[in-house]
Amino acid sequence: MIELDEIDRALLRALERDAAQSASALGRNLGLSQPATWRRIKRLEAGGVIAGRRLRLNAEALGFGVTVFLGIKLATRGRVSLDDFERAVSAIPEVQTVEHVLGLFDYRLRVVARDLPDFERVLRRRIMTLPGAGEVEANVLLSEERLPGPL
Structure with missing residues (x-):
């Protein structure tokens, strides 16, 4: 360190x-x-303290009015590698973040879409067809009160 x-x-x-x-x-x-x-x-x-610099875009101003957090539980643990799932889900442009988590779900995703019908299309055609995708829970973002700040 x-x-x-x-x-x-x-x-x-x-x-x-x-x-x-x-x-x-x-x-x-x-x-x-x-x-x-x-x-x-x-x-x-x-030294790895600064991991990079990013530009934060306003998704709504770019036409993405809906943000949804998905909890995904893999259906066939052990039969599908985590790397395969992560690689496949990371290739979906609407998926902004992929987090492997401990708890009720195996993964937490942040997904943006133009509107709810667009989100439904992404969910049905892209996310639910991923290798090993099982149970899914969706939470629609209503408002963001605090953006990530200083550590």
Whole structure:
């Protein structure tokens, strides 16, 4: 595990707020030069602390008005490999996240669709036909009160 000092932590907080900031702007706010800031960012990336940077899109603005969380229990445990299921479900563009979980279900998926009929099409034609897909529970997202924030 990489050792973090207060400047590293401040840098991570600043990047969590806005990952598009330049090293120069970050350095000015932290009292560092651009090269020193860049070296710290590269060290944090190489150490695995920064796993990547992503752009968060507004699904609704792009025409995806429905988000559904699915719990999926595999029907034939042991007969279908988890890797095969994960590979197949990850290939479905409407599936935003695939989480292997412990509990009532084996997997938790976040699925986006244009509307409920579109979600039904994705569920029937794509998800329910996956190798090993068994019991499914759907929860439609009504609102999102808090987005993922700083660790």
